[in-house]
Amino acid sequence: MSFEGLLDQDHAKKFLMGYLRTGRIPNAFLFCGPKGVGKKTAARLLAKALNCQKEGEGIDSCGQCPSCVAMDRDRHPDWRCFAPERGSLTLGIDQIRTLKSAVSLKSSWGGYKVVVVLEAERMTQEAANALLKTLEEPPHKTVIILTASARDGLERTIVSRCQHVGFELVKHETIRSVLIHQCHVPEDKAELWAYLSCGSLGRALEEAGGQGFQLRAVSLDCLMKVLIGEESPVFLAESVASLASQIQDELKQESGEEVKRIKEIHKEVETGTIQEWIEARYQAKYRQWLERLMDSFVTWFRDAVIYSYSGGESLLMNRDHGEELSRICDRVNREDLIQLCETAILMRERLGANVQLRFLLERIFLDMSRSVHHA
Numbered sequence: 234m235s236f237e238g239l240l241d242q243d244h245a246k247k248f249l250m251g252y253l254r255t256g257r258i259p260n261a262f263l264f265c266g267p268k269g270v271g272k273k274t275a276a277r278l279l280a281k282a283l284n285c286q287k288e289g290e291g292i293d294s295c296g297q298c299p300s301c302v303a304m305d306r307d308r309h310p311d312w313r314c315f316a317p318e319r320g321s322l323t324l325g326i327d328q329i330r331t332l333k334s335a336v337s338l339k340s341s342w343g344g345y346k347v348v349v350v351l352e353a354e355r356m357t358q359e360a361a362n363a364l365l366k367t368l369e370e371p372p373h374k375t376v377i378i379l380t381a382s383a384r385d386g387l388e389r390t391i392v393s394r395c396q397h398v399g400f401e402l403v404k405h406e407t408i409r410s411v412l413i414h415q416c417h418v419p420e421d422k423a424e425l426w427a428y429l430s431c432g433s434l435g436r437a438l439e440e441a442g443g444q445g446f447q448l449r450a451v452s453l454d455c456l457m458k459v460l461i462g463e464e465s466p467v468f469l470a471e472s473v474a475s476l477a478s479q480i481q482d483e484l485k486q487e488s489g490e491e492v493k494r495i496k497e498i499h500k501e502v503e504t505g506t507i508q509e510w511i512e513a514r515y516q517a518k519y520r521q522w523l524e525r526l527m528d529s530f531v532t533w534f535r536d537a538v539i540y541s542y543s544g545g546e547s548l549l550m551n552r553d554h555g556e557e558l559s560r561i562c563d564r565v566n567r568e569d570l571i572q573l574c575e576t577a578i579l580m581r582e583r584l585g586a587n588v589q590l591r592f593l594l595e596r597i598f599l600d601m602s603r604s605v606h607h608a
């Protein structure tokens with residue numbers, strides 16, 4: 234893939250290609266923008282173009298030289314990617330130390346060393362301080378790219394050392410087209426999923442390859458039950474929490490099986506290391522499941538608020554469920570819906586603080602139950 238493959242993001246593309254054209258490459262970049270819009274892809278494309286070995290014309294990567302091929306296979310020795318440890322919320326000092334030792338070495342292939350720190354706003358204070366030192370005295374022919382959702386979460390001293398590149402939400406039409414043509418999602422579903430992914434192509438691709446926004450049904454079912462008072466909020470919260478632990482068990486089992494499979498092929502590798510690595514991957518999957526679930530509550534309340542103003546489906550994300558949203562609006566005041574939306578957002582944030590899912594859901598369901606007026 235070359236820069237052409239980075240969908241939308243015309244501003245970022247123009248900016249980065251401008252640097253490639255002049256050959257004056259800053260030591261550090263900060264790629265800012267929402268999740269799933271192409272920041273990591275852009276970092277990879279920049280690294281690929283910087284190290285492309287083709288001769289002559291053109292500033293973009295050729296896709297055929299040994300360096301480009303190695304980048305495409307994620308095996309380039311001068312390209313490293315750092316992210317919050319799987320299953321963990323922060324990016325710690327150990328990772329930054331590894332980064333520092335990686336950039337202190339000479340480039341293996343004589344080109345640029347490119348390192349990326351994903352979700353840099355999650356660096357611990359200690360890690361940020363350590364990185365700042367490297368940014369202040371960058372090693373020769375090294376490019377450090379930080380990605381973040383917003384500048385605010387980062388130390389000002391770090392931000393001021395980086396060239397800022399902004400990334401935008403991906404257009405609805407672009408996401409829809411990728412879903413139809415690359416993922417072979419039927420047109421009507423693609424249209425809906427493009428709305429549900431809210432400009433995040435990454436999210437759309439993930440759902441297309443996995444659950445296809447199925448968690449919406451779980452959360453809507455809960456809200457409808459609270460609405461008609463069919464089940465007690467506390468009991469509902471408990472049953473969703475037990476669904477979550479069932480998912481967790483399934484993932485644990487899958488992870489155990491994967492460890493076994495790998496051990497059969499690579500007998501020489503230490504079991505502890507593989508186990509740790511694979512378990513972390515499955516923990517991250519579970520975490521993502523929880524986040525998606527909480528996200529879906531937020532989107533239902535958000536849609537209910539919009540519906541209460543517009544009475545129509547055109548501005549909704551869950552536009553295939555106008556009828557249920559209309560029922561919610563009949564029984565819950567707009568002010569209460571706004572409050573519920575805020576509560577759901579707050580509860581989603583608490584998920585990060587490792588509060589038990591059951592308590593977070595209890596709060597949402599109890600608040601909603603109190604807001605429902607009975608005819």
Ligand SMILES: [Zn+2]
Pocket residue numbers: 284285286287294295296297298299300301302
């Ligand atoms: Zn090349």
